[in-house]
Amino acid sequence: MIGFLARRLLSALPVLLVVSLVSFVIIAIVPGDVTAEIAGADSTEAQRAEIRERLGLDKPMVEQALRWYGRLLQGDLGQSYLLNRPVTEAVLERLPVTLSLAGLALVMAVALGVLLGILAAIRHGTWLDQGSMSLALFGLSIPDFWFGLILIVVFSVQLGWLPTGGYVPASESIVGWARSMTLPALALAITQMGVVARMTRASMLEVMGEDYIRTARAKGMRRHVVIFKHALRNALIPIVTVVGVMTGVLLGGAVVIESVFSLPGVGRLIIGAIQRRDYPIIQGGLLITAATFVFVNILVDLAYGWLDPRVRNDG
Amino acid sequence: MTAEADADTASLRREIARARRRGWMRFLKRLFSHRSFQVGFALFSVIVLLALFADLVAPYDPNKNDYRNLLAPPSMLHLFGTDGFGRDIFSRVIHGTRISLGIGISVVVMTGLFGVVLGMLAGYVRWLDNALMRLMDGLMAFPGVLLAIALAAALGPSALNAVIALTITFTPRTARIVRSSVLVIRELPYVEAALAVGAGHARIIVRYILANALSPLIVQLTFVFAVSILAEAILSFLGVGPPPPAPSLGNIIAEGRSYLQDASWIAFFPGMAIAAAVLGLNLMGDGLRDVTDPRLASQRGAG
Numbered sequence: 001m002i003g004f005l006a007r008r009l010l011s012a013l014p015v016l017l018v019v020s021l022v023s024f025v026i027i028a029i030v031p032g033d034v035t036a037e038i039a040g041a042d043s044t045e046a047q048r049a050e051i052r053e054r055l056g057l058d059k060p061m062v063e064q065a066l067r068w069y070g071r072l073l074q075g076d077l078g079q080s081y082l083l084n085r086p087v088t089e090a091v092l093e094r095l096p097v098t099l100s101l102a103g104l105a106l107v108m109a110v111a112l113g114v115l116l117g118i119l120a121a122i123r124h125g126t127w128l129d130q131g132s133m134s135l136a137l138f139g140l141s142i143p144d145f146w147f148g149l150i151l152i153v154v155f156s157v158q159l160g161w162l163p164t165g166g167y168v169p170a171s172e173s174i175v176g177w178a179r180s181m182t183l184p185a186l187a188l189a190i191t192q193m194g195v196v197a198r199m200t201r202a203s204m205l206e207v208m209g210e211d212y213i214r215t216a217r218a219k220g221m222r223r224h225v226v227i228f229k230h231a232l233r234n235a236l237i238p239i240v241t242v243v244g245v246m247t248g249v250l251l252g253g254a255v256v257i258e259s260v261f262s263l264p265g266v267g268r269l270i271i272g273a274i275q276r277r278d279y280p281i282i283q284g285g286l287l288i289t290a291a292t293f294v295f296v297n298i299l300v301d302l303a304y305g306w307l308d309p310r311v312r313n314d315g
Numbered sequence: 316m317t318a319e320a321d322a323d324t325a326s327l328r329r330e331i332a333r334a335r336r337r338g339w340m341r342f343l344k345r346l347f348s349h350r351s352f353q354v355g356f357a358l359f360s361v362i363v364l365l366a367l368f369a370d371l372v373a374p375y376d377p378n379k380n381d382y383r384n385l386l387a388p389p390s391m392l393h394l395f396g397t398d399g400f401g402r403d404i405f406s407r408v409i410h411g412t413r414i415s416l417g418i419g420i421s422v423v424v425m426t427g428l429f430g431v432v433l434g435m436l437a438g439y440v441r442w443l444d445n446a447l448m449r450l451m452d453g454l455m456a457f458p459g460v461l462l463a464i465a466l467a468a469a470l471g472p473s474a475l476n477a478v479i480a481l482t483i484t485f486t487p488r489t490a491r492i493v494r495s496s497v498l499v500i501r502e503l504p505y506v507e508a509a510l511a512v513g514a515g516h517a518r519i520i521v522r523y524i525l526a527n528a529l530s531p532l533i534v535q536l537t538f539v540f541a542v543s544i545l546a547e548a549i550l551s552f553l554g555v556g557p558p559p560p561a562p563s564l565g566n567i568i569a570e571g572r573s574y575l576q577d578a579s580w581i582a583f584f585p586g587m588a589i590a591a592a593v594l595g596l597n598l599m600g601d602g603l604r605d606v607t608d609p610r611l612a613s614q615r616g617a618g
Contacts, residue, residue, distance in 0.1 A: 014452070014453065015449070015452050015456050016453075016456075017453065018449065018452070018453020018454065018456070019456050019457065021453075022453065022457070026465055026466065026469045029466075029470060030469045030470075031470070031471060137594065137597060137598070138594070140593075140597055141541070141593040141594040142586065142589070142590040142593075143548050143549070143586060143589050143590070143593075145548075145549060145552060145568075146568055146582065146585075146586035146589065147586075149568070149572060149575060149586070150582075150586070152575060153575055153579045157576055157579075164575075248459055249458065250458075250459070251459065251461070252457070252458035252459015252461040255459075255460070255461055255553075256460075256549050256553065259553065260572075270461075270464070270465070271553055274464070274465075274468040274553070274554070274555060275554065279469070282465055282468060282469070286461060286462070286465045289457075289461060290456045290457045290458065290461075293456060293458045294456050
């Protein structure tokens with residue numbers, strides 16, 4: 001297991017290298033003069049030159065990259081142009097909101113998806129099967145941020161049950177936190193719920209055709225015992241493999257959902273930075289979110305290796 | 316003797332061409348008798364036709380203000396209602412669908428092109444494989460649409476930049492799929508046979524490998540089309556897609572956001588248009604996958 005962990009960590013290095021390189025290049029591809037954006041349209045050439053020098057933009061690209069990497073290794077992602085504070089600090093401060101939103105959405109997507117998938121599989125070929133799968137397909141096809149707006153119209157504007165947006169930290173009020181997170185997490189979960197439901201159904205149907213299920217039924221075991229004790233346990237293993245990918249989609253999707261529901265997460269920080277052209281924040285937010293995702297994937301692989309020992313040895 | 320041999324090869328060629336046509340007909344017949352594909356194809360065709368003939372179908376100019384009809388609810392006059400400038404939502408949605416499909420198909424073409432070239436290179440040229448695939452892994456490490464959002468933001472809001480950003484985001488997975496097909500196919504006996512009779516690399520790549528790697532690629536590109544439409548809406552909604560007043564579906568939803576309380580139809584209908592287009596594509600993709608991959612079809616049943 002230690003060897004597996006070491007191999008997995010090593011294989012993350014080239015990925016992180018590309019991630020950091022792309023994050024660096026993002027600013028380099030900005031067309032026109034970045035300093036004009038920072039100093040404003042009516043700034044003088046002298047002001048711009050001063051900013052250029054302060055940010056090191058007058059140096060050759062390779063030197064800029066080396067300096068950027070030097071600071072990156074110390075955890076320094078530079079200063080925000082407009083917030084007057086270090087990028088790392090601003091992003092890390094908001095990371096918990098994004099992670100808890102994605103985490104909650106993951107739980108919802110898996111719980112609802114597995115439920116729908118089981119329903120469809122045990123009632124294979126009936127209207128329940130078709131209904132569940134239509135729902136899953138619909139979930140896969142609607143834009144999640146738009147679904148969020150619809151949820152706001154129904155549950156906040158019309159029914160008045162939940163707030164239209166805003167964030168209550170869990171440390172302040174657990175109930176308030178849950179109320180502020182329910183709609184955003186549900187909106188974010190809808191697509192992945194569809195994915196999980198379809199996977200669960202396919203994998204349940206496959207497992208239920210196996211010999212040991214037939215044996216269990218043949219020796220007189222009750223149908224629901226066989227389904228839940230034997231079939232479901234094995235059918236869920238493939239779901240674990242996609243948790244990593246799903247987390248990525250959810251982290252990316254959180255960016256939009258946060259701005260729909262005005263949640264103070266990394267996503268909204270990035271969107272705000274895009275509007276104000278605060279490139280170091282975009283760069284840092286991108287880098288830290290991607291690094292988080294790489295880390296989550298390692299955790300998922302470890303969990304999978306623990307569940308299914310065959311994986312450990314394949315590397 | 317040579318004339319005879321030429322005649323033989325010619326008739327053999329005709330025979331092969333005929334067999335190939337028959338194979339195609341059989342494939343299309345199976346595809347069009349697949350329920351999901353039928354429904355998806357019908358739905359998507361209607362949407363494509365509406366988008367193609369947007370100028371004829373749309374009852375109003377999508378950007379014409381009408382200050383006597385601000386925020387009018389859906390009626391016979393304005394099927395989907397009007398927005399804060401009195402613009403007809405139905406006309407805007409139809410034109411927006413044209414923008415979405417245009418961006419979507421451009422992303423599909425570009426992703427297909429780059430995916431095939433990179434996937435082929437990685438799968439066929441061994442020493443390139445590792446470097447290329449690590450690059451693709453790195454690009455895929457950016458969660459979801461985040462890379463596309465950042466790229467589009469850096470490049471500046473425009474339809475072209477949205478296409479570039481989405482292509483960079485969706486190419487890695489496509490290249491990977493092509494690569495894994497190539498890795499399997501290149502080991503097959505008929506490729507070895509072709510090499511043995513002296514076929515060049517170019518011929519082997521196009522006639523033997525690409526031709527057989529095509530079906531997983533087409534399935535993947537159908538889903539890329541669907542995801543591009545969703546992602547374009549996100550870019551527009553966040554203000555890094557084609558800039559307003561272009562009636563892109565994401566832009567209409569973003570404008571409708573301020574009127575959720577009194578005019579929720581503004582945001583509602585463009586979302587439904589996106590959902591319909593994506594649903595059609597997903598259904599077609601499911602059908603294509605079932606028909607081209609018999610292993611999956613047997614599991615999924617008729618559904």
